[in-house]
Amino acid sequence: MVIVGSGFTGLNAAIFLAEEYGIRATVLEANRSAWGCSTRNGGQAQCASGRLKRSQWISRWGLDTAKAMHQECLDGMEYFKHVTKDIDCDAQPGGHLYIAHKARVMPVLEKEAALLRDTFGYDAQILDKATVQNEWVGDQEAHGAMHEPEGIGIHAGKLAFGYINKARALGVKIHPASPVQDIERRDGYYYLRTPNGTVRTKTVGLATGGYTSNHLHRSLKNRLFPILSNSITTAPLTPEQIEACSFHTNQVLTDTRILRHYYRLLPDNRVQIGSRSAVTGRSAPRKKYEDFLIRDLHKKFPALEGIDIDYSWWGWVDVSHDMMPRIFQPNAKEPLFYAMGYGGNGVMYSAQAGRRLAQWMTGNQADIPDLPIFQDDLPFPNVRELLVSEVFAPFRRLGQTGLYRWYWLKDEVL
Structure with a gap:
């Protein structure tokens, strides 16, 4: 199995594959190990997944699904504590x-x-x-x-390299400076082309976060x-x-x-x-x-x-365009999966998402809760969540500029 991306998500997927299923995955990283936002964040592990509050979950999905999503976050926090318990990452627990x-x-x-x-x-x-x-x-x-009981501060770099050491000790092979330039599927295999060679595998997990190229795979184009x-x-x-x-x-x-x-x-x-x-x-x-x-x-x-x-x-x-992550198989006939879209709340939930990604990759979907973030693709851009279309993608930065000015007014003036 091959995982693309050696950040928090990809490393946790590799760790879970090795610990739970005895699978020693190959991890391909475009830059240095954990080069992306896994080592460029503020180190806040909160009991959250995505940008929406619990009240917004209820409005979007109803109370029962919101409660199940809350339990997924609680389970994720417990898993995060478990997988990091032997990593010296300057943990500051307390809420x-x-x-x-x-x-x-x-x-x-x-x-x-x-x-x-x-x-x-x-x-x-x-x-x-x-x-x-x-x-x-x-x-x-x-x-x-408002004080929440769950919350842990960590040193992002120490945590990332703790994950790397844990993965390597389990037999995971991590290849930095190996950007995936093309993913081709033929005769039941994926062929991942890098500058230094091509890797063949039956199963692929994409965990490239905010550094995902629009050209990495068609299933992710314009979805982040x-x-x-x-x-x-x-x-x-x-x-x-x-x-x-x-x-x-x-x-x-x-x-x-x-x-x-x-x-x-x-x-x-x-x-x-x-x-x-x-x-x-x-x-x-x-x-x-x-x-x-x-x-x-x-x-x-x-x-x-x-x-x-x-x-x-x-x-x-x-x-993500709807402010919630996805851990999903975009084509039920092809064993390619992705996990991303945390919206700034990935320090904790990336560990759980890596675990869920590993469950998808091994065909253990029965272990995954019946929740919207596991049921459909990352959505395309939208206009006030009313009109969703890929045609809006070229205009997102222009829209972001206007939104930032409006948000500043709401935050500081209005």
Whole structure:
């Protein structure tokens, strides 16, 4: 079996194939191992899959399916804990604090927390502004928060290379610098052509995330919309700076903006903060995007104004057009499968998705829940979810530019 992509998803698929079925897969990677967003994220493992909230699941699929989807996320979090328990990745467990950046957002959080508690049995708690700022974190934008019991911060690079070591110890072969240039099927086999040779296999798993080429396979053309996300990390804070910022937690933090910030105090007392970035890859290296994050860091923590920024990076997040991932077999007659589309919530769920991908690849679909994310393709672009068509694909970046401006107005002004 061949897996294309050596990020979190592909590596977990390979690990599960080896541990559960004794199959030593071959992993083909276009660049260096774990080169994509698996090592370019903010390291937040949340109990989520895709961008939608539980209330939105109910609106889209109904209560029973939403409850089953919630259970899939809980199972995924437990599997993530299991597969990472022997990996030194600077884990920071304890939960997730979802911080209201405007007072008007608090009623929305209160309603969602009540839904999580009363309908899903998930112990989400509401914290008022004073409690957040005095007992948790002194984010000067905070007007309260919702605390979720599940959430783990990790060092993305250490986790990725922990997965790599685990996979190799199980006999998995990982081939970096081996971009798949063509996938051809004939006589019951797939032939994956790379610059250094062609690999023949009966079964293929695609796990290329936000770095998926439109030319990789016809089943994925125009079905993903990669979005840039960037992060910065400060120099280590002094004890005085930690006190001035009222950092009483190192749990993962996000705010309620549409163009949200994700941030936390790292184990070495640096602060990491990230958000959405440029629209195009050509613009990503511009200093202004780092400056935007520095400005936002200072708004949240004025005591850090002037602190050195030691690291800055960006990467492509794999966003689906309906904001939910897919782990799917696009053609029931062909043993080719894919797993992607997490929308920025892939640190945890990529482990579960890799597991589900392995189950698909081995014909163990009976082990996979009856959920929409396992039942159909990633959708094509849409207009307000009313009109879905591939013809909109060439206009997505133009639309993204307009949406970002509208989202900024909604986040900061309206």
